[in-house]
Amino acid sequence: MTDPWLVVRADKGAVLVVPATGPATGEPVRVALDRDGLVASVPDGPSDERARLVPAVGDRVLLDDEGTTLVGLLPRRSALVRDSAGRTSLTQVLAANVDVVLVVEHLDPDPDLGRVERLLTLAWRSGAQPVVVLTKADLVPDPAGMAQDVAQVALAVPVHAVSVTDDEGLEPLRALLTPGATLVVVGPSGAGKSTLVNALAGREVMATGERRAGDGRGRHTTTHRELVPLPGGALLIDTPGIRAVGLVADAAALEHTFADVAEIAARCRFADCAHTTEPGCAVRRALDDGELTERRFTSWRKLEREAAYQERRADVRLAAAEKARWKRVTMDYHRGRRGPGAPRP
Ligand SMILES: Nc1nc2c(ncn2[C@@H]2O[C@H](COP(=O)(O)OP(=O)(O)O)[C@@H](O)[C@H]2O)c(=O)[nH]1
Ligand SMILES: [Mg+2]
Ligand SMILES: [Zn+2]
Secondary structure, eight states: OOOOOEEEETTEEEEEEEESSSOOSOEEEEEETTTEEEEEBOOOOOGGGGGGGGOOTTTTEOOOTTSSEEEEOOOOOOOOEOOOOOOOOOEEEESSSSSSSEEEEESSSSSOOOHHHHHHHHHHTTTEEEEEEEEEGGGGOOHHHHHHHHHSSSTOEEEEEEETTTTTTTTHHTOEEEEEEEEEEEOOSSHHHHHHHHHHHOOOOOOOOOBTTTTOOBBOOOOOOOOEEEESSSSEEEEOOOOOOTBOOOOHHEEEEEHHHEEEEEEEESOOSSSSSSOOHHHHHHHHHHHHHHHHHHHHHHHHHHHHHHHHHHHHHHHHHHHHHHHHHHHHHHHHHOOOOOOOO
């Protein structure tokens, strides 16, 4: 149990790991997880983190002396999370210890600005740096103009139009592949994520596919998250397309994604302005002036509502966990007073 291992793939019941130090070459080792598929300890983590956690791609883990059992999970420096419907946890970690989130969106068909805003919120929340990558530039007449439009909703975020087919625009992305840097691609199915990963890796590491007419799924749709160690020392994580539902909206991340709207709303006369019919509403004024588009306003409201809902749900769950903890503590207390082996009253 000395050197940490890097999770390159996380499946139900097992993870694939490679040594986290030194060149990440060689065949990954498969390590089965315990019954719940969870790790029981986080060495040096805060005590409430010593909960049972599910290892994710990008995690650094510790194995026992035999190298057959996962015994610990090192603290994460960042985590890309999505809302989970599961009962045991509120969120699911998609990727851990990520430095850059590449938000991948196609230029053809037209980019979906709402989806970019949503994925940027996911990226900001992770603690990593978001970068927008607009793919298939070879299929549209004015990729630069389209990139400018997207940049308007991607404040403080670099936006790059690229074509893997023509090997155009990839240089700024290759520059991000510094030794030790971990990049993850997120975006809809068919956006060209796996194609991009292959281009950046310089070889065919992920299967890619044409979109099938009808259901829009590729023949070679990526089905699992996978970490690809590059020879230069960077780590690239490919993911399947994430459906819009389940992306975690979070108030602080929304302040980043919608910094312009937040700034306008701060000028409303009333601090609790609902931006509907209130006098002195700066948001209504901005909508009338065209300073703020109806689309962006609606997108903001929608994600704000989702964030509020998720927060309430988290509170309910936290309260339930706290209640259970107190019940345990008081039971221990009574047990202590009765003394070991004392008969029940
Ligand atoms: N014309 C063009 N097609 C691309 C480009 N990048 C990806 N594609 C195509 O888009 C389709 C989906 O790509 P894929 O990488 O599997 O998408 P993923 O689902 O996001 O991983 C494939 O048929 C690719 O060949 C590009 O830069 N230009
Ligand atoms: Mg793919
Ligand atoms: Zn207002």
